[in-house]
Amino acid sequence: MAVIIGSTVRCPYPNCDHTGDVITNNHCRTAHKMERKELFGRYGKPQGVKFDSLASSKNLAGHVPAPNVNIGYPSDSIDAKDRRTARRRGR
Numbered sequence: 437m438a439v440i441i442g443s444t445v446r447c448p449y450p451n452c453d454h455t456g457d458v459i460t461n462n463h464c465r466t467a468h469k470m471e472r473k474e475l476f477g478r479y480g481k482p483q484g485v486k487f488d489s490l491a492s493s494k495n496l497a498g499h500v501p502a503p504n505v506n507i508g509y510p511s512d513s514i515d516a517k518d519r520r521t522a523r524r525r526g527r
């Protein structure tokens with residue numbers, strides 16, 4: 437009985453980190469509410485994952501990129517006008 441190393445595939449569904457020897461129809465139905473054929477047609481065939489990338493994806497699990505924060509202040513706010521006034525006075 438031959439064991440094929442590197443046969444692990446990852447579900448092509450975005451942000452789905454489900455991996456396995458095969459993406460089962462059952463997974464597609466229960467996790468994504470669609471048939472496997474439909475999921476593969478929409479998101480592509482599952483890609484094989486190496487051990488390292490699998491590990492790194494697990495490391496990244498739960499790591500959510502921070503939302504874009506507007507660090508600038510609105511230029512039409514009272515505060516901004518005060519700052520511009522202060523800068524003008526400073527010259």
Ligand SMILES: [Zn+2]
Binds near residue numbers: 448
């Ligand atoms: Zn999935």
